[in-house]
Amino acid sequence: MAMPTGNGNGVLFPAMLQVTSSRLRLSPNSEHKPEAYDDLQLEFSPLLFSSLERYLPPAMLNLSRDAKIQFMRDILVRYFPEAERTRVQKQREYRERIMSNYQPLYKELQTLDETKFFVPSFLQAVNAGTEESLRKIIIEPTPGVYSFEMLQPNFCEMLISEVENIERWVHDTKFKIMRPNTMNKYGAVLDDFGLEPMLNKLMDVYLRPMAKVFFPEISRLALDSHHGFIVEYGADKDVELGFHVDDSEVTLNVCLGKDFFGGELYFRGVRCDKHVNTVPHPEEIGDYTHIPGRAVLHRGRHRHGARATTSGQRLNLILWCRSSAYRELKRYQTEFSSWCGECLRRKKERQHRAVAATKMELLKRDGISTS
Ligand SMILES: O=C(O)CCC(=O)C(=O)O
Ligand SMILES: [Fe+2]
Structure with a gap:
């Protein structure tokens, strides 16, 4: 027999008793209008509560807001390990410190304006949304790497100036900035500087149709989070980037400029964890030379590195797109011959x-x- 649950003060929620053993719905109740949870100072996003509310068993929907919160929080806590919650909490505090001290140079970068950001050929192909329209704008310099013209020169210049402004601010205030990853000593995580919603839209609306065509095995499952950052190379910055795989399902890498020599990407084939150190096959060996405004899209598991930027300065926008569903499924597989x-x-x-x-x-x- 199940033990009665209470609120910790010896008071039982009778209605909760009836529904705690109920299962969540398999599909959301689209008719139900969830409550707003914006005022909550909980460890999970208020949006998560609003979304989850649509999956509650019907009997729960009429309960008090507090009872629903308790029920949903219990579920989320089981799903989300404590170490991960602590990491998210620390990240939130770090971002709050930035947002209350850093003055952006171009606030307009925070809202994606497609006609100002993208070149017409990219926009037309994505809006048409067909495989044919997308194949028309791409070249495949080496199998599984797709390159296309993407960003307007003006947008590239604005983003570069914003990054320079960030570096100045970091230097002047001695702010302890977190760099994009363990391989880069320079560069900035754009998500930490207020650009997360803009980059989310970039992934959701503009990269999703491309991923669907070029990486169907991944994008059957949604890309649902990202890590967006700038890498900076030059004599007084990082010079090259060692051979690696990205912590992503799909990576977008767009060159912003400025003038530079070198910095070519080299690719060596897609590998699962077990085979990440195996020799490349001849047909997997390929290079790509960066051109400002031009993007490459490749699988995160496509092994690659960047050669030395021998003169000038090179800045690239990188978006590591991830899929939680894909990662979950992969845990139960042992053979990956499809990729x-x-x-x-x-x-x-x-x-x-x-x-x-x-x-x-x-x-x-x-x-x-x-x-
Ligand atoms: O420098 C580049 O263009 C490559 C950057 C890269 O591969 C990465 O940041 O994961
Ligand atoms: Fe990479």
Whole structure:
């Protein structure tokens, strides 16, 4: 028998007793208008509560707001480990410190204005949304890497000036900035500087149709979070970037400028965790030369690095797009021949061996000499 639950003061919620064992709905109740939870100072986003409310069992919908909060929080706490909650809380505090001290140079960067941000060819192809329209604007410098013209020169200049403004502010105030990742000593995480909603829209509206065409195995499941940042290279900045895979399902990398030599990307094939250090096959070896305004889109697991920027300054906008559903599914899989070059090679080898063994058996059975 289930023990009664209470609010910690010895008072029971009778209605809660009836529904705590109920399951969430499998599909959301689209007719239900969820309450607003914006005033809550909880460890989860108020939007998460509003979204989850649509999945509550019907009997719960008439309960008090507090009872619903308690029920939903219990679910979220089980799903979201404490270490992750602490990380999110620290990140929130870090961003609040930035937002209350940093004065942006261009507030207009925070709202995506498609005609000011993108070149017409990109916009037309994405708006048409067909495979044909998207294939028309891309080239594939090496298999699985797609390149296309994307950003307007004016937008690139604004973003570069904003990053320079960030670096000045960091220097003048001695702010302890978190760099984009362990590989870069320079650059800035744009999500920390108020550009997260803009980059979310970029991923959701403009990259989603592309990912659907070029990486269908991933984008059957939604890309639902991102890490957006700028990398900076030059004599007094980072010079090159070692061979690595990204912590993303799909990566967008757009060159913003300025004038530079070098900095080419080199690619060495897509690999799963198990095969990340295996040798590349000849057809997987390819280079890409950055051109300001031009983007490359590739799988995060596509192994790559950036050669030295030998003169001038190079800044690139990077968006690591992630899918929580894809990551969850991957945990239950052991073989990735649909995208890992090495899993595929080994699978083909096994098939060849099996076919050869069968042939041999048949020849022996028919008494034909195999020596
Ligand atoms: O420098 C570049 O263009 C590559 C950057 C990159 O691969 C990364 O930040 O993950
Ligand atoms: Fe990368």
